[in-house]
Amino acid sequence: MPLVERVDAQPLLVITSRLSEAMQSIGAPLTPEQIETLNLLKKEPSDTKITVSIQRMLDPLCVASVEIRADGETIVTPSEPVDLAENGWRAMLVKVVNRAGVQSKLRVDSPNARPIPHGPKDDIDNRWLALSMYDGRPLNANLSGLELEYRIVQLSSTTVGNRKARLEFNAGIAGSANSSVIRQWRFDKDSDGWGELNDLEMVVRSQSLFLRANGDDPFVSVPVSARGGRMVLRFWGRPDGPGVGQVFWWTEQLPQADGGRQMVFQLDPGSDREYAIEFPVEGDLKGVRLDPLQGPGRFRIDWINLEYAAGENGTWNGADVDIRTVRSTKVKFAVTDSDGSPCMAAFEIRDDQGRVYPYPSKRQAPDFFFQTQIYRESGESIRLPRGKYTVKCSHGPESIVQMQTLNVGDDPVTLNYQVERWIDTAKLGYWSGDHHIHAAGCLHYENPMQGVLPKDMLRHIMGEDVKVGCCLTWGPCFDFQKQFFSGKPDDVSRYPYLLRYDIEVSGFGSHQSGHLNLLKLRQQIPAGGNSNRHWPTLGMNTLRWAKQQGAVTGTAHSGAGLTRSVGRVEGTDGPHRLPNFDIPAFDGIGANEFVMQVTHEVDGPDGIKQPAIDFIATMNTPRETEWNIWYHVLNCGHHVVASGETDFPCMTGERLGIGRVYVKLEGILDYDQWVEALRRGESYVSDGTSHLMDFEKADDGSFSLTAAAYKPGEAEVDVELIVNGYPVATQKMKANGKMQELRFENPKPERSCWVAARIFPSAHTNPFWVNVDNKPVSVRASARWCLAALEQCWLEKQKTYAPAEQPQARLDYEHARKTYQRILNDAAE
């Protein structure tokens, strides 16, 4: 491979570090030694030594090098033989020696990767390769222009044995003399010339072309002129259903599309990907027609390029690379819970180089590309190449993670995993739940339109041992996902795992007030429309609608909007800044309008007044924000409970069930009873590593609970008794997973108060209310905080309310203002 003597170290180190992060994120990490070398090079003063060292480290990982000469021509040099697994993807590097300093996209092509449908019969056996460049985050799509850098190419083989693959590369720039790009179409303003529709509607939105076919022969076409030759129509898109698409073209000599000039391509339903359809043009091209579907359906297209195929333009050059493909073997799963019952579990499978299987960036639902683990149960299988693997097995945080070694040979093998639990809360009457997960949006897709299906979400809640998953439909995917709302647990539920669809007010309606989680809805959408464009803008009005049908209501990602401080009121901050007396900016979408909402009661389904908001979401934002506002409203006597959520995959895509609520329920699990017990606060919140059960007050005024924590690497945890937000007693507890009975002496309250237990930051009970002299709980400093917070919230949120709702908003805030003022006046110091 060509060697580069010296480039500026600053960009080389940044770009190479970024490459390392990209390799990590797609499941093909550099080794720890290579990462350490990279870190040490950051302290090396010599640019030359850094340049040489990086090449010495990364050249062996390359499938080829591409030298782009100053005149734009490319010279490709193959590497040593490359090992692939049958039908498995692998990431390799391409070394780019960029003498021309071009900042365009490096493209790869191969005659061995051409499509099989409509291919020449005698060439089918030669089409055994799949390949694509990885240009996604955190990489830039284009070359940097630096003389030395490395890019990622992904390869897969369908044929076992030793073969030669022709890899051809191009780094042309559109419009330049060396360009292979004939025309680029982009959709930031309009359809950029695509028209002449048949059987479809076309809408341009968010820089994409949305095609909606409504007949049996949908197509769209565009005029384009170019000299003949082999061409490739490339586009990035996502069809919503299976089938095939077609490309037709016409020329100056034969100016009509006909069946003699067409290519067929396979649709990849539900996936965002690049399509590349190669076709030969005899004569001068005059137009292209795209038939994206064969019947009614939808197809989103982000961009379209028309290019000359490899070999049709001087900038494409290649070399033969030896590929050795080994057979893959079936690996079956046999998975049981600790009591021997079948269950779903999480498996993270890595080879001895740390590479993740199945290859993440090519995964489709139910496996998520942004996770390293997959979820499988008994009877299911995957295929792995021969080799030795380390498998991390788990079944949620109540299980003890097992590391297994898996040896895969030529014969099918079974991976046996029996869950080992350190606790089984369901057997103790506490049923876990995550009240905020999504089947679409955020990490599921860059541009959420549909998301995944209930059966996919069920697999994940079962694998993480979340007994109740509240899958919330929200703005960007609303019109597709709303079909799954049924007002009861979804039919895919498999007891004791319940999946139910409800609503998060996010991206529409009153979202700027702070998002609301609406559980146990009977009607998903307010009267006046069938989507999300007619909802109230005042959160209180959303709650009025939800409460009239008996919903259980709460905030979402509560700390959002509470992290920045705009001031402070008098008060003494507690440990962990709980409570604290900084006034948040209320500039986000968490528990913001909440400070007003907790002072209100609204009509329930039977006309009886009930609290407007039942719970505050916790466990997925900074505790000093979410627990702080909770403490302050509790200190004003508002009986709002805490629930636990993840907001998967928005706050994190690692896994769902990172934030949980454990609800006490005798007998069998029933969704309606579970959510009503949540509303009453018969529960605690946790990240799953700590548990605080049966928190009770004895006749002598003492408090008792059954607690357990399992935190490998930590000897013990502090269990604190909290009175009105401040710890009044602490007991050390071993974090060894053993259940322990704890008792706290009577805190001897002089005034009414609330009492709770917590293990910071991983668990918190709901409050126990202690009544002294029939007085309500009212802490002056917290009333002062709430009053200031209310004013700041009004300042930020008033402008978000529709004019028609402004009078109601003023009344609602005024009610809260008077409530807090009264508490402030009545409270003792």
Next chain:
Amino acid sequence: MMQPNSRESRITRKFRGASRPWKTIKLFSLPIALLSVTVASGCKPTQTSPLTPSAEVSNVERAKPQVLITVSISPESRVKAVAEDIAMELHQGDWKDFLIEIENAAGITAPLVVESEQFLQSDDDTSRDRWLQFELQPHGALTGMRNEVRTLRLKSRDSGIRTTILNFNAGQGTQDLGFRSDVLVTFKVQEK
């Protein structure tokens, strides 16, 4: 969604010629005397490197600013940034203005913050990896409007090819997942 090309910006067109969306925060109805509130922040005119750059305004390149980055804030308040496919060029020691287009689907009013390990930390910073000076104008709370535009002024200490990773957030924990809140930008910096 991939967006591989440069484009004429609809947001830039919308705001071209318009005054910048300034906002002033006042706790007008807060019972200050009673509560002893200290107003700690509000809208500041710029977010800058910890240097003293404003005296060098005369060196600003006068060419019409290009859109460098589009920042999208999702309904879930996740901040995503995308670099436009434009020629990234600077002149050593000279300020250059770029535009940042903001699409605020969440309607939040938190400040937009830009961070980078390549930002210079002092006037005499000689670290190889810190070479970039910046100003974000105006700096401070977003308006909550669906679209707005801010100016990012950049100046390079060095010449040659230089790379930076710019990270955008609108408060703690708002960075989008999967590296989507930051952009890798490589500049060709002409020697002075």
